[in-house]
Amino acid sequence: MKHIQKGQEPESFKDWKDLENDDWKPNWDNLSKPQKTDVHDTLLREQGYICCYCGMRINRSSSNIEHLKPRKTYPNLALDYTNLIASCPGEGDERENEKLPLPPPLSEHCGHKKGFWYDPDLMVSPLIENCADYFKYTGFGEILPNDDPTMHPAAKETIERLGLDNLKLEASRRKQIRKILPLIDGLTVEEIQKLAQSYEQLDAEGKYVPFCAAILYILNEYFLPENRNIKENPK
Secondary structure, three states: OOOOOOOOOOHHHHHHHOOOEOOEOOOHHHOOHHHHHHHHHHHHHHOOOEOOOOOOEOOHHHOEEEEOOOOOOOHHHOOOHHHEEEEOOOOOOOOOOOOOOOOOOOOOOHHHHHOOOOOOOOOOOOOOOOHHHHEEEOOOOOEEEOOOOOOHHHHHHHHHHHOOOOHHHHHHHHHHHHHHHHHHOOOOHHHHHHHHHHOOOOOOOOOOOOOHHHHHHHHHHHHOHHHHOOOOOOO
16 A cells, blocks of 8 residues: 545635535536536546556546545545545456456455545555555565554455455556566665665556555565664575
């Protein structure tokens, strides 16, 4: 999970809400397409085109607008831009053959699996600055709760509720992690540090590398000198 720094809501969305009067009240169900599209596009840019929860690559057609605090239990936040994030559809990252007929997708992880769940004490929100610190990863792509007793319960509950340990996600994380391993051979400490920094930055298209939080964990925990002697090499 990567921290999302919320920015300003789209002007079109704000202007639409400002049309409220005695005869008409804005709500999520009557949000018109132009404004909703503007919101969706702004969220994608804000997140560097990765899912707010799992970190896989998303775009407008492969994501949905997620209410962090569900509309059902927090109706007053339904149109609050600070409560809106973009989630993948929970179908996994890959299909073996898109030409083959597929069964209806299962909402196996992230926003759709989360549903109406939200617990302020047990939900690790991508809007908190240190959200990535709640989790650790293996070279195999597994996601685990941080051992810190102050973080472990929330991390464990969030992994389970969002299905972040889904096998499809694990395989996708593993594939991305394996891509970096050949890049590390022969690098100096300083070069590995620069490599890690690159995964914290947006690319020229304004996108983060998919699963960059997992990659950063592997680089920082396994390959940088302060941890190299006490961590097992994920190869």
